[in-house]
Amino acid sequence: MILTRRSFLKWSAALGGSAALVGGLKFGLEDVGAANERESQILSTCCYHNCGGRCILNAEVRDGVILRILPDQSAEDSFDNPRAIPCVAGRAIKRWVYAPERLKYPMKRVGTRGEGKFERISWEEALDTIASEMIRIKEEYGNDAFYCNYATGQLAGGIDMTYKDLGPMSRVFHLFGGYVNFYGTYSDACYSAVQPYITATDNNSDDDLVNSKLIVLFADNSLVTRAGGKGGGYHYLKAKEAGAKFIVVDPRQSATAVTLDADWVPINPGTDVAFIAALAYVMVEEDLHDKEFMATHSIGFDESNLPEGAPSNSSWMAYLKGDADGTPKTPEWAAPITGIPADRIIQLAHEMANTKPCAIIQGLGWQRRAYGEQPVRALPVLAAMTGNFGIKGGGTGMRYRINLGFAGGYFPAGINPIQKSIPVFMWPDYIERGKEMTSGPKDRIKGAEKLEANMKFMWNWAGNTLVNQHSDINRTKKLLEDDSKLEFIVVGDVMMTPSAKFADILLPETTHYEIEDVISGKGEGKTDFVLFNHKLIEPMYECKNILWIAEQVADRLGFGDEFRDGHETREDWLKDMVVAAQEGDEDFPTYEELKKAGLYKIIGQGSVIAAADFREVPESNPLGTETGKIEIYSPHLAAQNDPNEIPAIPKYIPEWEGVSDPLREIYPLMMVGHHAVQRIHSTYDNVDYLQEVHPQALWINSWDAADRGIKNGDEVKVFNERGVVYIPAKVTNRIRPGVTSVPQGAWYTPDEEGNDIRGSVNVLTKYHPTPYAKGNPQHTNLVQVEKA
Template sequence: MRSASTLGRRFLNAFGGQTATRASISNEGAIFASRHTLGLFLPPPAHKSLPKSQLVIMWGFNPSQSIEGTNTNWYLAQAKEQGTRFIFVDPRFSNSAAALADQWIPLRPGTDTAMLVAMATVMIEESLCDQEFLARCTFGFEYFRDYCLGVTDGMPKTPSWAEEICGVSADTISALAREYATSKPACLWPGCAPGRTAYGEQFHRACIALAAMSGNIGVRGGGAGCYVGQDVRGILKMSSIDGLSNPTGKSVVGWRWADAVVQGKRGGYPSDIKMILSVAGNRLNQCGDIHKGIQALKQVEYVVVMDHFLTPTARYADLVLPVTTQFEQEDVQLSHGESVYMFHSGKALDPLGECRTDLEIFTELAERLGLDGFPSDAEERWLPQLLDKSPVHLEEIRDQGVYWLSQDEVVPLQEFVKDPEGHPLPTPSGKIEIYSQTMAELGNPSLLPCVPTYIDTWEGPHHPLSVRYPLLLVTCHSGRRVHSTFDNVSWLRELEPHTIWVNPKDAQERHIQDGELVEVFNDIGSLIIEAKVTERTMPGVVSVFQGTWFELDDSGRDRRGSANILCKDTISPGEAAATNAVLVQMARWDE
């Protein structure tokens, strides 16, 4: 119930409207690809199906730290024990790879689509495609085939072609294509990280195409190649608080919020923003180009932040309203991922100090401003109402603690695959659109081509900037934080020091020793961080766990190692945040 962001939207829309933010920073590439290829959003592969997989390819996915639903790691361990083969494709040898991998294939960040397209070429040339599945369940495969074979542009997308781009040998690409095509069933499980690149939506569309070509969609132990999530609230018939429609109709991509403020209408944005209300977020810290974000917060006339702590965003506010934590209020929480359940979040203690709930704050503000939509008894009335039609009501969930929906093993798209005519997808053709008709209607074939296409990233080894900044940065998720949440917990910081991973070859070239402080920099910013010299990242690639709260010194360098001090606020054509494949340089740091 207490979705603070929804309550904030409801309040501003009741007040007369807002310039809202849109597009998920986490997985907009996957959302875009799903919308235009499948017409719907899918949950991850059924956990119980994983032990049935002969092969699981974890592509840019590290579930031991980026947890994808309850018990995912337990089911992955079960699959491993029962003989499932795991291949990890990732620039880093992650903790998940250390626990599960039979093979690790490192590749350059931002080049994943080139490798996937080359695998498709092998499957086409060696007649390894499931032609019956493609004929029944897909639309436009012939256009993708022509692209892979070079009929479209004169450039066959062979493994040798991809080797020059992604740094993976042609033999390795060919072998992976053959193994994936002939292992039945096989699950291609992509993470969100490869989609957070310059053309990230193409990665997710290519994954779906490969899954369709192999015939692994709609079968136990297989996978559809692109996962966004499912409507748990709808499945549990739980109502939601209406955010109300935005009278202005205006919005900007959330990752670009600072640019929208700084540039305003003269930069093509819909508004000249004068005030910012920040609710349930640490956007300054969690979006690219932190220096531009600081400029934006200083430029507007007033900034209000509602939060539990004095976060980096709150430090730049004119007014901070202290809100309660989940321990000081009652609510019902919903699951994320493949499982479907709700659990009771009880009130453990009274609000501390002057803290109030988000709902109390907005209710009192609405009363003072004479706005509708926040009744005085909302705290008592709304939660029971939201559960009115669900299988379990408030008193029951209070007593039970958890309600877990008993389901048979759910295999995404199983009904569609069995009967495409009787259970069509919500796409123009009713099928999986390898050639997307809705993307064709967008009319931007060079940036949003209708078939999965590799497009050179704007930052990479061949970019002119690589002469000054020859290393590619990837920003990963830490096991000791949830994005930036918990970074202010001192004992968690002691548990795992915050470092930058650097390959021994790159460290030796720069005379850097393990444990030394280094400066990492580019045209966007600079940070000081401890080096972790390790072979767990491929040469030419460095990685920093995102989410640390930045602290700038007098020279504007970040002394806490916040990755977004180095990231641009650029987005893909499908509005995915480009947080990975960032060009940087690194040098020893002497105070």
Template sequence: MTVQISNSGLSRRSFMKWSGVAGGTTALVATAAHLGMPGTAPAYAADGMEGVDSTVWNACTVNCGSRCPLRLQVKDGVVVRVLPDNTGDDADFGNHNILACIRGRTMRQRIYSPDRLKKPMRRVAGTKRGEGEFEEISWETAFDEIAERMKSTIDNYGNDALYINNGTGTTGGNILHRRLLWRFMDAAGGSLQPLRNYSNAAYIVAGTYQHGASIGTNSTEDAANSNLLVMFGANLIETRMSGGGEMYSYQHLKETHGTRIIVIDPRYSETALTIADEWVPIRPGTDTALVAALVNVMVKEGLQDQEFLDKYCVGFDEDTLPDSAEENSSYRAYVEGKGPDGIEKTPEWASDITGIPASRIRALAREIGSTKPCAISSGWGMQRQAAGENQSRAVFTLAAVTGNIGISGGGNGAWPTSYAMPVPNFPDLDKPITVGIPVFKWSDAVDHGEEFTAEKDGVEGAERLVNPIKFMINYAGQCIMNQHADPARITEILQDENKLETLVVIDTHLTPTAKMADYLLPDAMSIEQPDLIKNENSAETGYAIYAQPAIQPPGDAMRVYDMCTEILERVNPEFAQKFTEGKTQEQWVSSLYEQARDDMPELPSEEEFKELGVIRQRNPDGFTIPMKEFRDDPEANPLKTPSGKIEIYSERLAEMSKTWVFPEGLAGQKVTAVPEHIDAWEGALEARESGEFPLQCINHHTKGRTHSTYWEQPWSKEAHPQKVWINPADAEKRGITMDDPVRVKGNRGALDSKAFVTPRIAPGVISVPQGAWYTPNDEGIDEGACASTLASLVSSNIAKGNTQQSIIANIKKLG
């Protein structure tokens, strides 16, 4: 059935321009059980428009990157129905319906979850962090005590002992909330800075050294101009599976252009299943070896783009090495076996490491090397490894060797770029403190931050830290317990109150991280407050959503903007004025949108935008082709590397390799000037040689949740139950069949789950869907099956990023 949203006061031209034609929709009707409320839910019309008090535009803002619009229907102050966008036209690609996926469509269950936080609370005196013993307190008490602890930390240690823990979801597409807590800290004199993020830390650093910055590859839609698309570990069909993500673009690409697609991944992902012509299963952490063998074949058969390498790159050949480099330290020397290790990187050599037959490696090299243009891209899972930086750099190098950089239909080997509407974010303040640590190192900075140095721990802005972290705020994230690593060890660190003195958690639900709090502050959900939300992951169509409160927050829940204001008023009223600039949250939203209209006068008025709910804009420049200007004229448009070129050999990394310090006793802890393959700790080699833990264990995203968000929803659990993927050959050896209860054990912990026996995962590899909530029993076994239970706190070699894909383990049947 076709439904027309209200457009009173809008001209037909304005409405059609920004919203498109109304689309069809299927309503999901609320029941009393779904709402967690007594009584019987009233019957509402199937078209989703009758029998309600209002229909309000807002969005699902979890950290998948899509930010899909939702129409929330309200009756008597209760959200009774969640409807998707109805303003697009599926016949017109780029103006398609921005349909929310199963996650966003279960928003009601998240709103009315029994885990929802409604009162400010304080940990009960005498109990330990993590025991979940809290007492209700007033907001006045919470603000007074938190402000006093914050002032005490500043007085006793300095502002550099304050820290904001990395958050996700709400700090993603929400314009106001994206940098809100950092602005809060900067208004109070600053804090220790978090560097990069949990998603792609090694990838960012790899791009910085190779390309001068973390530059994305050509947009998804530009692959329509490709004759071949090669994806290393990218699974955007599943992680971005809504109308607001790249899934729609890839499906459109396949349906309309038939571009040949090869997916290289340890798991036969939804992307491989849905759009790929071929799946190449590979052992985790061995993409560097595969790329070296591919290049070896290309060089032998003259398939490399030598003209491109000579003109635009440093260090592929000996002739383009910097003067400081030693003989035979080029990447070509490495793959030809002329480097220090003396091993030629043949397909046979790579086959033993990767598990891919040598004949397939040769065929793949010939296909990639002879097909122009060829779009090469990489996902982020492959770089969450001990040597993750080299994983990304290797794929970047393959794109350079084939000469596909800076051209339509090609790519530089990175993550696809997308167009975003130029709507400004809540502005940052000047940063009084510029010293920072990698986000994954926060737990070490709590435990022994006074020992942190630049060359050992990746400190930036100073040679070393002065203080450990003493006061921390975690906002809208699970990057303390659930999405970090080794939660058993994190519990030990946080329960020592001589280390971290204050932990404030601001969230909407009682998560495993929330249970660690000293002060637990209930935030309003995004659907309960105003904001501007923009999408940044839908290829060449950018859009923005005017989010309006659909209902009041439950109980005493409060908007975080108001919490920050109240705390700063108590620390120093001047800080609060600096933070708010005298504006309410509503006034900031209006102000930021008016700034956008100053730059784009054709945007509708704010009142029109409120009624439209969502506005779209196609990229006015057409397809995004990063590094095109560099390719067109490298002299006039140099990269931000020291040489101004693509540095396959990095002189900076060569120098770092001489001075950086690594933990003892772990394999593969080193920095290399070219993207060598490194047999790192808990990698493919160690798994095959280990008697106790012979399997590599990775983790993958699942359709039922985004990281740990939506984990508690009954519908999500029913549709996508937590199960460990295992290859039939590995299952047979262990007597495991489908749905058997199993225990996965590694070097740091163990979890219980059920088995999913499938040929869709490479032999020797198991995969635990990530994001399940950490739920240890009395024996320390995680009954929630959180993948991070098995992960190490040892960071990657250069970025000091998280390494959740570097795990060796074993699995056995229970009972």
């Protein structure tokens, strides 16, 4: 929609009369009970960003303007049927929709890539250019040169899903001959890669936590990362109400630790496996572990149940006792590594072994480290040793389970003719040396022995991983600036993000509040839902939705009719999705019924006790691992022939840029990048009042700050060999000495010297894929901090 005077006056009146056209729209706070008394509508919608949850929203709309966002209006709010209410970020949607940073019309790059200089063009020119570049690059390099980048800005299912092999543009690329895909995610690359080689199952469903007496969280901050809706944060609070005690193992005293009044174990980052091994050592030495279960349900716990062909002294027990390396994994050994005193380790081992049932849960933060595969595999060993594996109120030691068996259908993208995929984190290598990448241990591409081309065309839609969320921004910038390597980048987004500035063609996308869609819930706890996402307002400016864009590209490539497959309207596709949902649920409403009701909910799911049948009769109910048992010793990982970095059993491996790296003489502080309550990754970083309430700041311990003459609120310089960030300091004892944290997701904003002035953590993180998953190690960094 082109902004007219009438539209401007409507928005201005509804939003308090303070809108102004200065570099875009600025909106004041509205008074919902103001003079305009015309009848408003309450319409169902949702928060569709990648927090891992899904919240039910309603919007009050009047005269084509969003007046306010309302939380789930369901009458019932019980443990069996809780409301799915939003966090602070989800409540800021109106501010985000009407933000001055909204992209308004198609543009093409006119300066150096990344310079942010663009020229306004028509949709016709933009689409013609995209189609002609696709044809040129296919003719010159073949389909192995095409890549759709990892992006999770729209991750709610429905038509506008933009994740890999889903959504309208995936259908276009499939019909065009395919593209090289990715596997893994920036969130859980190591977790998903090695889960099949320890338990091959997740944990109990989160509603089971109310049955736990003790809940031990490793690297889990669910009251922030899954704060909205009815996800992990909600169920932790319910478990607390039911009397559970919490222990949180984390370098930071997170919001989860504070809110749950948890015992905080302030561990050195990257040393969790040493801590776990010491806990296990105490349990073995004091005969506190479930010997019978370990003998019958695991592989490689001790020498007696190693798989055939495994070398002697390669079991978990041999590792604990030092038979393998001469170093017993005592609490005294672990204490200087982890920073946790030996007597505290012993006390925690007693508490975890003697409290039943005990739920041991891992988050994802610790596997985004140099050797992130190791803690993922180590923690389930504790769950098994303590007798909690497969029982009510206990669990497997993995992440808590999300029940994803219910959906409102997906857009039919078809099959990608190219089955090749690269590790998600290694797309820069694909640009620089794609034709050299192989299925071998250096790259681990899947679906083929090698790639036939370097990346030449990137489609980056609703994602900020191109620059902002990827490691070592300065390295990435330099690579992308050279348009002789990656020849063409299309970016589609709602805002002018740091990644958008690297587009060759930049397209303005509608938000989810400017289209209709059918959205699936996330299945936490005992309920799930499908929601009709109503169109709240007309598309702003010249913004278009991804279905329309895909249709136009398909027309220009000569297969528009095949793409549409008889669907003339967006509603035609939505009706097909509802039919698909009805095939899986005979009670699912018709399209018209769903649109009128706004919500279809199922109640009575959850209560999943993972591996309960395996615990009872393992021979008849094997796990999905190669051996059917808990694979403490993994034959698959042993076959990688890399015992130093990919050991057959989980081991503590000292990290580069970790607690014992000699580089600490130059950069003495370890740095992580925790999730911020005011953002969903980088989404909402431009929302003004979220920045005001939760300003970006470096967490630094008071001792480390005092040594540097830094006081709370001082501007500081955080730096290493990769870059410089200027950011205010938050001096606090809620982070252990020797550790700092820069909340991830702040938009990269360089000054004239190229130093970031907004607190973008990835200026400082390292591009160094993990050994097996080839995942991102973005919490493994050393820095120095000085008062600016």
